[in-house]
Amino acid sequence: MLAIEVNELRKQFKVQKNREGLKGALKDLFKREHTEVTAVKDISFQIPQGEICGYIGENGAGKSTTIKMLTGILVPTSGKLLVNGYVPYKDRETFVRGIGVVFGQRSQLWWDIGVIESFRLLRKVYRVSETDFKRRLDELVETLHLQELLNRPVRKLSLGQRMRCELVAALLHNPSIVFLDEPTIGLDIVVKTEIREFLKRMNREHGTTILLTTHDLQDIEALCSRVIMLDDGHIIYDGGLEELKTRWGKGREVQFQFNDPVTIAAVNGLTSGLDVRWTLENEQTAKVWLPREMNVSDVLSRVVGASLDISDIKIFETNTDEIVREIYQSGSAEAPQAAEDAIAEPDKAEAGAGSRG
Amino acid sequence: MSFTLSLFREYIANYLKTKLTYRADFWVEVLSDLLFSAVNLVFIFVVFLHTPDLMGWTEAEVVFVYGYFMLAFGVFSTFFNLWNFSERYIVKGEMDRVLTRPAHSLVQIMLENVDPPSMVGGLVGLAIMGTSWATLGLPFDWYDPIMLLVMVIGSVMIYGGLYTSLAAISFYSDAPTGIVPLMFNIQNYGRYPVQIFNKGIRFLLSWVLPFAFVGVYPASFFLDRHRDLTMSLLTPVVGVIVATIGLTIWNRGIRKYRGAGS
Amino acid sequence: MASAYLELIRIRFLMMLAYRVNYYSGIIIYAINIGAYYFLWKAIYGDADTLQGFTVAQITTYVAVSWMGRAFYFNNLDREISNDVRDGSLAVQMTRPYNYLIVKMMQGFGEGLFRFGLFMIPGMLVVSLLFPITFPSDPVRYVVFIVMLWFSFLINSQLNILTGLFAFFVENNEGMMRMKRVLVDLLSGVVLPIAFFPSWAKPVLDWLPFPAITYLPSSVFTGRLNGADVWQALLVQVVWFAVLIIPIMAMWRSARRRLFVQGG
Numbered sequence: 071m072l073a074i075e076v077n078e079l080r081k082q083f084k085v086q087k088n089r090e091g092l093k094g095a096l097k098d099l100f101k102r103e104h105t106e107v108t109a110v111k112d113i114s115f116q117i118p119q120g121e122i123c124g125y126i127g128e129n130g131a132g133k134s135t136t137i138k139m140l141t142g143i144l145v146p147t148s149g150k151l152l153v154n155g156y157v158p159y160k161d162r163e164t165f166v167r168g169i170g171v172v173f174g175q176r177s178q179l180w181w182d183i184g185v186i187e188s189f190r191l192l193r194k195v196y197r198v199s200e201t202d203f204k205r206r207l208d209e210l211v212e213t214l215h216l217q218e219l220l221n222r223p224v225r226k227l228s229l230g231q232r233m234r235c236e237l238v239a240a241l242l243h244n245p246s247i248v249f250l251d252e253p254t255i256g257l258d259i260v261v262k263t264e265i266r267e268f269l270k271r272m273n274r275e276h277g278t279t280i281l282l283t284t285h286d287l288q289d290i291e292a293l294c295s296r297v298i299m300l301d302d303g304h305i306i307y308d309g310g311l312e313e314l315k316t317r318w319g320k321g322r323e324v325q326f327q328f329n330d331p332v333t334i335a336a337v338n339g340l341t342s343g344l345d346v347r348w349t350l351e352n353e354q355t356a357k358v359w360l361p362r363e364m365n366v367s368d369v370l371s372r373v374v375g376a377s378l379d380i381s382d383i384k385i386f387e388t389n390t391d392e393i394v395r396e397i398y399q400s401g402s403a404e405a406p407q408a409a410e411d412a413i414a415e416p417d418k419a420e421a422g423a424g425s426r427g
Numbered sequence: 428m429s430f431t432l433s434l435f436r437e438y439i440a441n442y443l444k445t446k447l448t449y450r451a452d453f454w455v456e457v458l459s460d461l462l463f464s465a466v467n468l469v470f471i472f473v474v475f476l477h478t479p480d481l482m483g484w485t486e487a488e489v490v491f492v493y494g495y496f497m498l499a500f501g502v503f504s505t506f507f508n509l510w511n512f513s514e515r516y517i518v519k520g521e522m523d524r525v526l527t528r529p530a531h532s533l534v535q536i537m538l539e540n541v542d543p544p545s546m547v548g549g550l551v552g553l554a555i556m557g558t559s560w561a562t563l564g565l566p567f568d569w570y571d572p573i574m575l576l577v578m579v580i581g582s583v584m585i586y587g588g589l590y591t592s593l594a595a596i597s598f599y600s601d602a603p604t605g606i607v608p609l610m611f612n613i614q615n616y617g618r619y620p621v622q623i624f625n626k627g628i629r630f631l632l633s634w635v636l637p638f639a640f641v642g643v644y645p646a647s648f649f650l651d652r653h654r655d656l657t658m659s660l661l662t663p664v665v666g667v668i669v670a671t672i673g674l675t676i677w678n679r680g681i682r683k684y685r686g687a688g689s
Numbered sequence: 690m691a692s693a694y695l696e697l698i699r700i701r702f703l704m705m706l707a708y709r710v711n712y713y714s715g716i717i718i719y720a721i722n723i724g725a726y727y728f729l730w731k732a733i734y735g736d737a738d739t740l741q742g743f744t745v746a747q748i749t750t751y752v753a754v755s756w757m758g759r760a761f762y763f764n765n766l767d768r769e770i771s772n773d774v775r776d777g778s779l780a781v782q783m784t785r786p787y788n789y790l791i792v793k794m795m796q797g798f799g800e801g802l803f804r805f806g807l808f809m810i811p812g813m814l815v816v817s818l819l820f821p822i823t824f825p826s827d828p829v830r831y832v833v834f835i836v837m838l839w840f841s842f843l844i845n846s847q848l849n850i851l852t853g854l855f856a857f858f859v860e861n862n863e864g865m866m867r868m869k870r871v872l873v874d875l876l877s878g879v880v881l882p883i884a885f886f887p888s889w890a891k892p893v894l895d896w897l898p899f900p901a902i903t904y905l906p907s908s909v910f911t912g913r914l915n916g917a918d919v920w921q922a923l924l925v926q927v928v929w930f931a932v933l934i935i936p937i938m939a940m941w942r943s944a945r946r947r948l949f950v951q952g953g
Contacts, residue, residue: 092699095706143526144684159685163529171527178524182445194437195528197430376440439753442709462868473885474733477740480733600710613718616725623732628724 072152074117074140074277079149081110082133109135111303112149117296120245120277122269124290124311128398129302129419133283134251136300140281141171141249154247167196170234174252179225181219185235189242196243198331203242211239213268230261237265241272248272250282254289266292288393290307299397307397318393321361323370323386329379340376341369431534438538452612454543460504462496464548467615484620487562487648494555495646496618499582501549503641507587508542510607513597522684533591533677565649577663578645585640586614588673594647595673598680610636620653633658640665693787694795701799712807714860718755719812720819726880727754741766741884747911748882750822755879757809757816762842762902762946764797767866770853773892780948790850790941797846800820837906840926847901848873854937857944878904884913898929 080098089095110132117123127133138144139151142158142165143354151157156165172178179188193203214234224232233253240248251270252261270293272278284290290297290311297314299307307314326337331353338348346369347359360369366385374380437485439614471493475486516522560567593607617638621629632639640662648659730748734740743751760857768775770793773779782789817821825831852869855862874880876899883904894900905922908914914922 085674092703092706095703098706125522138523141527143523143685145682163531166527167529169527171524173523176524180441180445183441184444187441187444191437191441195530197529297671448781451862452861455861459864459867459871463871469875470880473881473887476887477885478733478735478737478847482735536910590893596710600708610718612722613725616729619732624728628721631721632855 071119071155072116073119073121073154073348074115074138074281075150075152076116076136077150078112079110079114079136079139080108080112080222081132081139081144082147082149082349083107083109086210093119099109100416102361109303110139110146113303113305115298115305115308117279117281119279120273121296122273122280122282122293124138124294124297125281125283125300126285126287126290126297127283127396131300132303133300137249137251137281137283139168141291142166152286167243168245170243172248172253172256174233174236174250177232177233178239179235181224183223185216185224185227185238186220186223188235188239192239192242193252198243206242206244210241214238226269230257233257233261233265234268237268244276246282247279250284252284253282254284254286259340259424262288263292263298269293287394297393300380314393316362318396320361321364322366323357323359324366325351325355325357325382325384325386326373326380327382328356329381330354332356332378335376336378337373340373340378344372345371431530434496434530434534434538435561437543438555439543443545446654453544456542457547458462460548461551464493464551465491468493482622483621484653487559488565488653490620491556491559491563491650492618492620492643492646493581494557494559495578496642497552497555499552499579499586499641499645501545501552502579503583503586503590504545506537506543506583507590508540508545509536509590512536512594517597519685526681526685532681533674548640563650564635565651566672568636573648578659581663581666582641582645583680584663585637586669588634588666588669588671591670592676595677595680598684614638614641619643635663637669645649697795697797698802701796702803705803706807707801711847713806715920716812716815719760719808720815723753723756724819726756735744740832741882742913743884743901745880746821746823747913749820749880750824750915751818751907753813753816753820753822754910755903757813758903758906759843760804760808760812761801761838762845763804764800764846764849765849766797766846766849767853767869769793769796770850771856771862771866774853774856776806783945784917784946790937794846797849801842805949817953819903823908823911829921830909830912833923834906835928836908837923837926839911840923840930841906843930844898844926844933845877847930847937848898850937851940854884854940854944857940857947873899873902876900877902878907883909897916901926901929907921 074153085107086103087105089098089103108416110426113126113136125133125136131284134254135144138148139147140158142153151159152164152350154168156168158165178183178192178325180191187208189203193200196394198206198396207385211220214237216231216234216238221229222233227235233422253269254265266289269280269282273280275356279331281295282289282293297307297311316397334350334351336351337356337358341348341358345361345364349357349359357371360366370383468490469487471489475489476482479485481489506558511638516525522532525532527561563588590607593610613636616624616628617632617640620643621639624632629639633644640658644655645662646659647653647655727749730752731745734745734748738744740748767909770779773782779789782792817824848869852862852866855865876894876897878900883891883900886894905914906925909922911921
């Protein structure tokens with residue numbers, strides 16, 4: 071069965087136009103002007119039960135809008151939408167009992183009192199029976215190591231602790247689909263890893279379907295078997311992560327740390343005849359790029375076999391980060407372009423990673 | 428309904444736990460509520476320094492009406508603490524969270540903001556009614572407590588409906604915050620005998636913004652000398668109508684919010 | 690620097706314009722307020738021609754001009770400041786090259802100007818058509834009134850700043866802000882001219898800044914004060930303005946120390 075089914079989904083907003091200056095503002099007082107903005111442009115996709123799917127895109131690409139439609143907060147302008155067998159915006163109250171939602175930047179917990187009180191309240195709101203609640207809470211508390219935190223007021227929790235509690239709050243009623251909007255934003259690497267492990271485990275043990283938006287592509291690499299990539303309201307890629315890597319991966323890089331200074335001519339000489347490209351990082355460090363179809367060992371044997379002393383070797387796989395950056399650059403996942411362009415201009419994706427969607 | 432009631436108990440419990448951490452706040456809030464009422468009472472007292480009556484209404488009678496208002500207002504503010512709705516739920520976006528929960532949005536928001544200190548003002552109002560009752564030597568009939576309950580519920584529904592509609596304006600417009608304090612001023616006039624106003628304002632206070640049903644009309648039921656049976660008995664009816672309108676506007680607002688998005 | 694402050698006034702003015710629901714409802718509600726008070730006072734007067742030296746015409750004018758004056762000087766600086774303190778944005782503001790308190794004042798003034806131009810003047814015209822209001826004939830009186838209104842704004846904003854800054858020292862100043870609001874409305878003479886207060890209360894109020902906010906300028910406008918009394922009223926306002934600077938400076942200074950030492 072499909073957990074999420076989206077067909078030709080579209081969302082349009084009316085955005086108020088503010089005319090400039092005092093005169094414009096006075097005019098606005100009597101007559102407003104609006105412009106139509108289409109945030110989501112006829113997208114279609116299906117997510118089967120038990121899948122972890124990453125939903126990525128730059129700020130303003132339409133991610134949050136889609137999530138809001140999928141969770142029943144917003145009503146679509148047109149298109150078909152079926153989540154968990156429900157049309158989200160129609161039977162909102164029944165529908166939301168089967169889903170869990172975490173907005174990474176908004177708390178759903180009571181600020182001033184112990185976390186456990188918020189959980190108890192949510193138990194009532196979601197009409198979870200006392201026994202189910204206890205079992206579920208014990209399980210969650212144990213996996214997320216929250217024992218000591220339960221009686222602490224939320225305002226005294228660190229961001230990482232709070233986020234783990236937010237997860238519990240969203241999962242107490244054992245939803246079959248979970249929507250996570252930026253679940254790891256602002257967290258340190260330890261907590262991020264912990265949360266990823268937890269999500270994986272939940273998916274494995276309960277078969278929970280997870281749809282998450284994120285700017286942190288490591289979330290995607292760690293969790294998702296599938297990514298949907300959004301740009302300007304359109305889906306520009308929908309498929310497996312591995313497939314994305316093979317299609318877009320631009321080969322590998324190997325970095326050598328030599329004991330003595332080297333020149334670019336010298337290292338070029340080592341691999342003459344091979345279709346590779348050397349760059350010098352500093353006097354003693356050189357990097358070589360090799361195309362995907364070439365074996366790393368071909369290069370390694372040549373370099374190591376030479377008379378130079380090597381103190382260290384590192385192999386870099388093109389990471390998802392770069393791939394995604396590049397896809398945005400070209401605006402579509404159809405026709406790959408030269409990798410250099412993407413690496414030369416990294417600001418775009420990084421600017422996106424810093425703030426939220 | 429029983430689901431809502433059980434939620435209510437849970438939310439109150441959480442409120443109390445919150446407040447126990449800030450005990451001083453509770454009393455400061457009670458105090459400022461009472462001061463607000465005191466200022467209005469001072470106005471009444473000072474006015475009656477200069478005149479023996481307001482179109483036939485004595486000081487004790489006007490104070491009685493004020494007591495009724497305080498009672499209804501206290502109950503109302505306990506449950507409809509929607510003053511910063513726009514700021515908290517629309518601007519800061521908490522509405523999205525509310526909409527992912529399986530309970531009616533208005534119920535959730537009312538419960539999240541439940542404000543028991545306001546009840547103290549209501550109790551003081553009840554006490555004021557009691558003293559004025561004695562001062563005026565009003566007869567006490569067996570049905571009076573029941574009628575008072577019915578009237579107060581009606582009045583609370585009127586306020587609830589009106590302020591719910593006002594809060595729901597935030598779904599349509601950008602910044603409605605300015606309206607509520609202004610409305611606060613207008614509601615004051617429901618506490619004075621409507622006879623003193625001209626036709627226009629009387630009409631306004633009876634049928635447009637029916638604040639007179641949260642003051643002088645229902646209170647007149649107990650003041651035999653001024654009893655306006657029709658108008659006082661209309662209180663619960665108007666209450667149901669206004670509450671229905673308020674809820675309808677709210678639900679439409681929600682639909683609009685979900686249609687427009689952000 | 691001055692041009693930056695002017696820009697702040699302009700921006701706030703534009704911001705007010707953007708909220709048109711507020712604007713329309715505001716005019717209507719102010720008119721209803723004045724109307725309701727007019728009838729209330731008529732009922733209080735009953736058959737009497739004058740009370741405490743006010744004729745019915747004078748009290749009507751007083752009520753109208755006081756409410757309209759309130760539209761000008763009223764602002765929410767207390768709430769804005771205490772929000773800034775609590776969410777920590779005040780610390781950020783401190784890093785900017787301007788005086789935070791003056792910035793707040795200017796924003797309040799932008800708001801006041803908006804209400805003065807688009808609220809008070811049209812409102813006054815509407816009200817004067819509906820109710821018997823007598824306007825002073827002497828142009829000097831208008832000028833003095835405007836000057837006094839400016840001081841009303843200053844004094845009221847100073848009180849707001851003081852209340853707002855309390856957020857530094859107490860955990861929750863919500864109650865205090867509410868109390869201040871009702872006290873200002875009662876004791877400044879908006880709902881009740883000071884002349885109507887019981888005789889024991891009047892000398893007490895002479896030592897409080899509140900009457901300087903509404904009662905004095907409105908008394909000048911209605912012609913209750915004449916000749917030298919007018920200038921004395923203005924002087925009282927100036928003195929209060931000057932006096933209130935002292936506690937603000939003191940609080941601001943210790944607030945800043947708190948901010949720097951304890952990090953907010």
